Amino acid sequence: MAYRMIVNQTGYFGRGALQELAPELRRRGFTKAFLITDAVLLETGTAARITDLLDLASFPYEIFSDVVPNPPVENVQAGVKAFQDSGADVIIGLGGGSPQDTAKAIGIIAANSEFSDVLSLEGVAGTKNPAVPIIGIPTTAGTASETTINYVITDAAKERKFVCVDPHDIPVMAIVDPDLMDGMPRSLKVATGLDALTHAIEGYITPGAWELSDALHLKSIQMIAANLRRAAEGDAEAVEKMAYASYIAGMGYSNVGLGLVHGMAHPLGGRYNAPHGLANGILLAPVMRYNAEHTGEKYRDIAIAFGVEGAREMDLDKVREAACEAVAALTRDLGNPTRISEVGVSEEGLDDLADDAFADVCTPGNPRPATREEIRELYAALL
Template sequence: MGISYFRTAGTLITGTGSIAEVGEQAKKLEATKAIIVTDKIIRETGLLSKVTEPLSAAGLEADIIDDVVPEPPFENLEQLAAQIEGKGYDLLIGVGGGSALDITKVLSIMLTNKEDVREFVGIEKVKNPGVPMILVPTTAGTGSEVTYNAIFTDTRDKVKKGIVSPYLLPSVAIVDAELTLSVPPAVTAATGMDALVHAVESYTAIRAGELTDGIALQAIKLISRSIRKAVYNGKDLKARENMAMGSLLAGISLGNAGVGAVHALAYPLGGKFKVPHGVANSLLLPFVMKYNAVADLKKFAEVAEALGENIEGLSLREAADRAVAALAQLSRDVGIPSSLKEVGVTASDIPALAEEASKVDRLLNNNPRWLTMKEIQKIYEEAYGAVEEPSLT
């Protein structure tokens, strides 16, 4: 066994009603001036009262900034940083989906590191720890509350880029399924499938290991058995609890084992075509799995079993094929587009997409099968013309 690191949030608080702990956690961090970072939709839902009331009870009044935009570009970060710099905030509280949490994480380090934010793109390029953070997800999807990654759109290059640093981990993460009850079906589907992609990719990644394998498999089980209920009966609290825990576990696995080619191929879709991250990932998952599975048939057979597929009597190849088909069906069941045509991609766009994806070495190097540009382009072509369930090649 080689040397590995395992990192997650400093303190994890989970369970229905756990948001009530936010005030006490802020006190333990000795906060004197806090700001809540969120978006306008979250503010309009009234969810913020579940955060501000416990803070007030603990004697801490928090300012609010709600200018986070979906799939945020670096310009959104710079705009928000300018608004909070020099105000003396010693605690940032991120409330929302992955965009709000990623913004909060990077605002934290922007307050203590004066380089241009684009200088942080890549792995461990942040010099100084940031301002303490509490992260509160309101969707079950990104797992951003427990990862040291943050993803942004580079509008210049029209591609997603990642900042990776242990300084992006929060002091506290609070995961309360009640905060997800009002999430609409389409968002529940996209974020939930995103979490499932995190679990599958991290389980089959090159950097996967004993510490992450069990976590990832449990995430696959929880999400695959609950996402249909969460999408089509959003008030089902048990389904929401399973999704929240599944997303959290997938985030922990992702944060330590990493992900692979699904994310690498999804980044250009988000950057150029504004395809939401979860949609891009789940659309591409079966097609990338089709290529990856032959590199580790045993692990992909185990994915099939975790998905609830009956693999008794099947060969490893047949079981792995069953995993690919099951994930394609699940994605369709919750309303995710099944081809690139449906998200605005044309055949002439594919070579440029392949070229951009081939540059995402950080993720491609963690993929269980080495993919050349030719293979990446073929995956895009198959996802573009998809009419049947993918099967192994």
């Protein structure tokens, strides 16, 4: 069997890494940048940290700051038109998952106009051309969109989020500078950190995992277990470690897939506008318990990564439960919601959620095949 790994051409990491942006733009022969971000990052001055560098280097740019959380199809289409009108030849995606995902969709459609409806990009799209070159600059430590071949768009008309998987969309370069992440509010550090943990755990236990992806995911789990609590409280060193842990997990899961946690989280975002990482945090430990008997010895590795005492010697059933409880305890300690009713779900909404989750592109990557009825039962247990 052949295993495929797709990663960025170039990555820069560490505090001050942003200084490499303008020199790289010049070295690569680009002439004008199209900076995609959101209104919050524009208003708080984060975007200015990019534009100041571009101004200093006399490098032309335009800004598209209309990105909204859980970006809808119409947001992408407006961005495509703005990019085409700009005359730019490189895209800079600055932000968390929403600006990064929007940048990917715009870059893909600008190079593959037959997908201008956006909806046809769902799943594994048959694009022929690489996206307009994208430089991914994350401001959160969670989605790892700067190094993945995935992005998520919202079909607002049908109240659903859909996943697009396309090797042509990966940014040519990632700049992971923790200086951009220190100012995240605590709630965002928690949500994005739980998103990164979900990526690492689901990528570790998915049937498509193999030795290289396992090495990436297990290292990411170790780093998150050691740093997320401290990062949430503003510890600068822990924030930096979370930035790297997120990227490391992204390198892995982008190439092997995810599972039912993401399959169930996407409908919570699409129908109830629940922040993605928050939704993952609600679901992760319960779905881990659902999957436990289908994971071999991997929960032992997770328990060891979390520092569970005696994990190496425990019998398998006990260590599996210990791993699940370690994740549940972290979620509780961070103050993340633990019930879907906390994001507005009631009994009446369960059927639609189950339908959406069963059809989600991530769900088949789960180690335990899930029926639509089992998915509904999992949601119902979390009301």
